[in-house]
Amino acid sequence: MLTASLHSSANKKELLRLLGQFSEIEGLNKNPFLSYSWQYSWVSSLPTMPTLVTFKNDGLVVGYTLYKTKKIIPGIPIYCAFVNQLGNSAYDQVWIEFNDIICIKDFKYQCIELLINQVLKKGNVTKLTLSMCKDPKEWLQVVQHNNYRYEIDQTPGFRKPLADINSVADVLVGLSRNSRNKMNRAIRDAETTFGQLSVKKYGKSETEDFLLRMGLLHKKQWMGTSLGSGFANEYFLEHHKTLCNYFYDSVDLVEVRAGDVLLGLSYNLIHNKRVYFYCSGINSDAKRGKLKPGYVMHILLMSYYGKLGFEFYDFMAGESQYKRTLSSEEYKLYTLEIFRNSIMVSIGRYLLKNIKKLFSRPSQGSHPL
Incomplete structure (x- = not known):
């Protein structure tokens, strides 16, 4: 049986110690941003700690991820959660790409489902954000199976086979x-x-x-x-x-x-x-x-x-002319926002969309650039 345990602590040394248990597990280090070396270095740099979620199958560790909640609007207790980020531009400026849940492939769907359900059932968390994911297939399967509402955006990436x-x-x-x-x-x-x-x-x-x-x-x-x-x-x-x-x-x-x-x-x-x-x-x-x-x-x-x-020279994400000129392959990275099932959340999203549309309209007599 797959289980998820949460560890929230302000103690950086303790969190780094817990991360150490994942360093040698085969199948977790999928890319440089999900590697133990990147996660350890990122946590080492932070003044405030994310929550660690550890996934176990019959007592054996099969994966983990980090997340942090942040108030969407200052002063109002409504939160958004960020996967492997803090939602703070200064702390996240190292910028993670190829983001995902960090787990053994065979358990990915179950780990994602546990994470989403754990996070979105907590108090006032209304949204979970996964930025710059290469393959969101299992995320979308979980979201659709559990009838969560979601929004998805994409960013091009470029690489050259060597x-x-x-x-x-x-x-x-x-x-x-x-x-x-x-x-x-x-x-x-x-x-x-x-x-x-x-x-x-x-x-x-x-x-x-x-x-x-x-x-x-x-x-x-x-x-x-x-x-x-x-x-x-x-x-x-x-x-x-x-x-x-x-x-x-x-x-x-x-x-x-x-x-x-x-x-x-x-x-x-x-x-x-x-x-x-x-x-x-x-x-x-x-x-x-x-x-x-x-x-x-x-x-x-x-x-x-x-x-x-x-094998590859990867320019990674971002629309730039030099990347298009020098690469020969294009791919997509996806940012997924998953919303809590709630009438109030749905109303809030509807109002926010209309406010954005209102303020994005050009004034009369002007011409959009």
């Missing part, structure tokens, strides 16, 4: 003719202007220097935007320092140069012979005419990882 990649030329062959010509020109300009292209991998002892240098470049590029830079966030930094220092085999810290000139730094997650491009610091001072240092960096890295025998 099975046949052993050189820069192999990478370029897969591009459109127009893109191939542009990238050839950019590579030629980089080598003519600065010198030969090269890739360097940073060692564990160089982690601090890498994060410092990447932070400077990343903040220069992103601090003036609405997204901001995680490198200005102490919780984001603490998470990645822990991940790099304690689980160095889970990351790859690399730089691409043209001669002595840095084109970019890339922070990649490594899991099951796949490379997940997490973030970068691009040297904007290296831009010259047709030379795009970011594009050149990714092309060099796909060649580099292909030669090392990796």
